[in-house]
Amino acid sequence: MTRTDRLYALVEELRAVSPRPRSARWLAERFEVSSRTIERDISALQQGGVPIWAEPGRTGGYCLDAARTLAPLGFTVDEALAVMIALGTLATSPFRDSATSALRKVLAVMEDRSLQQTAELATRIHLLSDDRSNEAPPSVAYALRTGHVLRLSYIDRDGEATMRDVEPMGFVGKGNDWYLIAWCRLRDGLRAFRGDRMVQAEILGERAPRRPLRAEDLGIVEGRLRAVGLGDDPT
Structure with missing residues (x-):
């Protein structure tokens, strides 16, 4: 059994008995390796985002939260490659850390042969991309999800630095650039803030009321807005 196969099998063994624990010794005997090897494997899975924790005591061991893990994925090679490419395009977005974590979780539950073929094709x-830094602060994605007001230190197109409190409403991605769509309290209106022009983004304790966001409000002159997901409505 390869290490990849064993990691996959470890997750499935812990899923099958969840929420009961399995000891490192029991797992070592099951997979015919040392307890130290099991501990290293569990550590690798935890670092990859698999929700495994240790229960102390004589009857303790490793437990997995089955409600927070993916079942074995029956992706074709083309489907897995598409997921990998899609998540890779988020490298400059506010969602880059989540995309990296999501990819690790997907790869952790893929069948070994498909994973190897996908990795080779990848x-x-x-x-x-160009050479300039165009990463948006990851905190803006959190602010959108939670509804928190952001205090932005922002450089506008004329190079002027301003401090603005904004209410996050959505994002628009264009190439490698990501724009935060927000209600700007300084300008008292809807504005788009490019990620690489955000010097700092501080999350404030205040939660803003959810404002509706319609495509026509964005005033897009060039290009066409395309929604993420199965629908066509960007709201």
Whole structure:
């Protein structure tokens, strides 16, 4: 059994008995390896985002939260490659950390042969970007999800630095650039803030009321808005 196979099997063994624990010794005997190897494998899974924790005591061991894990994924190679590419395009977005974590979780529950084929094909796919830094602060994604007001230190197109309190409403991605769509209290209106122009984004304790966001309110002059997901309505 390869290590990849064993990692996959470990997750499935812990899922099958969840929420009961399995000791490192029991798992070592089950997979015919040392307890130290099991401990290293569990650590690798935990670092990859698999929700495994240790219960202390004589009857303790490792437990897995089955409600927070993916069942074995029957992706085809093309489907897995598409997921990998899609998550890779988020490298400059406010969702980059979550995308990396999501990819680890997907790879952790893929069948070994499909995973190897996908990894080989992925070496043939590249994304072209320019040299400038265009990453948006990850905190803006959290602010949108929770409804918290952001205090932005922002450099506008004329190079002027301003401090603005904004109410996050959504995001628009164009190429490698991501724009936070927010209600700007300084300008008392809807504004778009480019990620690489945000010097700092501080999450304030205040939660703003949810404002409706319609495509026509954005005033897009060039291009067409395309919604993320199965629908076509960007609201």
